[in-house]
Every structure is written in structure tokens, then in C-alpha cells.
Amino acid sequence: MKVSGYQIFWIVSVSSMIVFSYLPIKLAAEKSHQDSWISILLGGMIMMAITWMVLLVCRQNMDKTLVGFMKDLLGTVLGKIIVTAYFLHWFMQMSLIAKGTADFQNLVMLHNTPMIVILSCMMFLAVYALYRGGITVIGRCAEIIGPLFVFMLYAQLFLNPQDMDMKRILPIYADTGWFSILEGTLSSVNYMIDPSIILMLFFFAENKQTASRAILWGTAVSMLWGVIATLVVLFVTG
Structure with a gap:
């Protein structure tokens, strides 16, 4: 089973934007208020750096899966323990996103449908x-759904310009200071993007060089979405 660089780009973009929209903006706003966009920007730079480092590890172990090179790097016992912990964390994160999606569908479209029915269908x-x-x-679903999904997410940010006021992000820095901005960054960065998805995807890439560029661009697109979305929320709500 192989996926192209184009498919990997959309997988990373879509999955990252979904995870990004779930908690980070809220967590950053609780700490840094109208400067939350700075917290998100700093968090995005951190995640890009982590993604680049993860890619370096992947390129050194191109012919091995996540389980394989973790065992080589850390030994059989420790490698299995860390991989098991990673998969448990991954399933917990995905269960939270699945529940959030089901809650949204129940609220917007399927008011009287039991939650277990919605989750079972998903x-x-x-x-x-x-x-x-x-x-x-x-991969094939991502390359079809991805462009539509990303376009809709970016487009809907600018559908209510009459409610936006750029002065609502002022004053910049003066009311919060660097400590609150960094606190907002640290509280939200853990929920922005999970670069470890790359550890699973990279092994299946047809062309490793193309896949590396696709992953970096996919991460950048989702980071840009996070900063713009945070700014738009501030422009509307203050």
C-alpha cells in the first residue's frame, strides 16, 4: 500500500486543521486574550520545527515502520512500551475528536438521534x-475531499465582514505581556498538530523526497489556518 506526496499533503492538511480547530484557539484565548493570535503563531513555529525534526528521523529510517525503528532506536522492550503508549494516546485523542464530531452532528442536523447511532455509523x-x-x-478520499474541505474552511472565515473590526485586537502586547503570551502558547501547542502522524505515514510514501515537502506544506497550510481563524474570531468577538 503506497500513497503519493499529493495525497499525503491533503491527509496532513485536513487532519491537522480538524485537530487545530478543536481546542488550541480556545486554550490560547483563555491565557493571552486578544494576543492569542501571537500565541498561535509561536505555537505554529514550534510545530513546524518539530515536524522538521520528525522528518529527519523518518528519512534516516525510510525502510522501517514506526514500530520497527522505535525498536531499533530504543531496544525491543522500551520501544514496545513507548509505541504502545503512543497508540493509546492516539486512540484517546481520536475518540475525543469523534465524540466532538458526533456532538456537532447531533446539535446541528440529527437532534433526536441517539449518540450511539451516530458514532456507530461513523x-x-x-x-x-x-x-x-x-x-x-x-489517501484517495483525502485528495478528493481535501481541496473542498480546506476551501470551505478558509472561505467561511470571511463571510461576515460586517461584524469584523480589526481594532478589537488592540492593544497588542500591552494588556497581556510575554508571560501570558508564552503561557497561551504552551497550553495550546500540545493540541495543535500531532507531528507523530508523520511517523506512521512516511513509510507508505511512494517518493520520500516529495513526501517530505508535502508534509511541510501541509503543516504550513494548517498553521496559516490557525492564525487567520484566531484573528477572525478576535475581529468578531474581541
């Missing part, structure tokens, strides 16, 4: 796609 779709084609199906 899980059936995911399991069926993996059963039929694994990562290949995910």
Missing part, C-alpha cells in the same frame, strides 16, 4: 474504508 464507515483498501483508500 465507525462503520471508517472500518469499511480500512478493510477495503487501508491507507490507499484514505
Whole structure:
């Protein structure tokens, strides 16, 4: 099973933007208020640096899966422990996102539908796609859905210009200071993007060089989305 660099770009972009929209903006705003966009920008720079370092590790172990090179780097016992902990963390994070998606669907479209029914339908779709084609199906879905999804997310930010006032982000820095801005960065950066998804995807890339560029660009697109989305929220709500 292989995926192209183009498919990896959309997988990283879509998954990162979904995770990014879930908590980071809220956590940054609680600490740094109208300067939360600076916290998000700093967090984005940190995540780009982490992504670059993860890519260096992946390129040194191009012919190995995550499980394989973790065992080589850390030993069989410690490697298995860390990989197990990583997968448990991944499933917990995905369960939170799945529940959030089901809550949104229940609130907006399916008011009287039991939550277990919505979750069951989502899980059936995911399991069926993996059963039929694994990562290949995910890549093909991403390259079709990805452009539409990213376009809609960016476009909807600018649908209510009459409610935006750029002066609502003022004063910059004066009311919060660097400590609050950094506090907002540290509280939100853990929930921005999970660069460790790269550790799983990179092994399946057809062209490793193209995949590296695609991952960096995908991360950059989602980071740009985070900064612009935070600014738009501040322009509207203050």
C-alpha cells in the first residue's frame, strides 16, 4: 500500500486543521486574550520545527515502520512500551475528536438521534474504508475531499465582514505581556498538530523526497489556518 506526496499533503492538511480547530484557539484565548493570535503563531513555529525534526528521523529510517525503528532506536522492550503508549494516546485523542464530531452532528442536523447511532455509523464507515483498501483508500478520499474541505474552511472565515473590526485586537502586547503570551502558547501547542502522524505515514510514501515537502506544506497550510481563524474570531468577538 503506497500513497503519493499529493495525497499525503491533503491527509496532513485536513487532519491537522480538524485537530487545530478543536481546542488550541480556545486554550490560547483563555491565557493571552486578544494576543492569542501571537500565541498561535509561536505555537505554529514550534510545530513546524518539530515536524522538521520528525522528518529527519523518518528519512534516516525510510525502510522501517514506526514500530520497527522505535525498536531499533530504543531496544525491543522500551520501544514496545513507548509505541504502545503512543497508540493509546492516539486512540484517546481520536475518540475525543469523534465524540466532538458526533456532538456537532447531533446539535446541528440529527437532534433526536441517539449518540450511539451516530458514532456507530461513523465507525462503520471508517472500518469499511480500512478493510477495503487501508491507507490507499484514505489517501484517495483525502485528495478528493481535501481541496473542498480546506476551501470551505478558509472561505467561511470571511463571510461576515460586517461584524469584523480589526481594532478589537488592540492593544497588542500591552494588556497581556510575554508571560501570558508564552503561557497561551504552551497550553495550546500540545493540541495543535500531532507531528507523530508523520511517523506512521512516511513509510507508505511512494517518493520520500516529495513526501517530505508535502508534509511541510501541509503543516504550513494548517498553521496559516490557525492564525487567520484566531484573528477572525478576535475581529468578531474581541
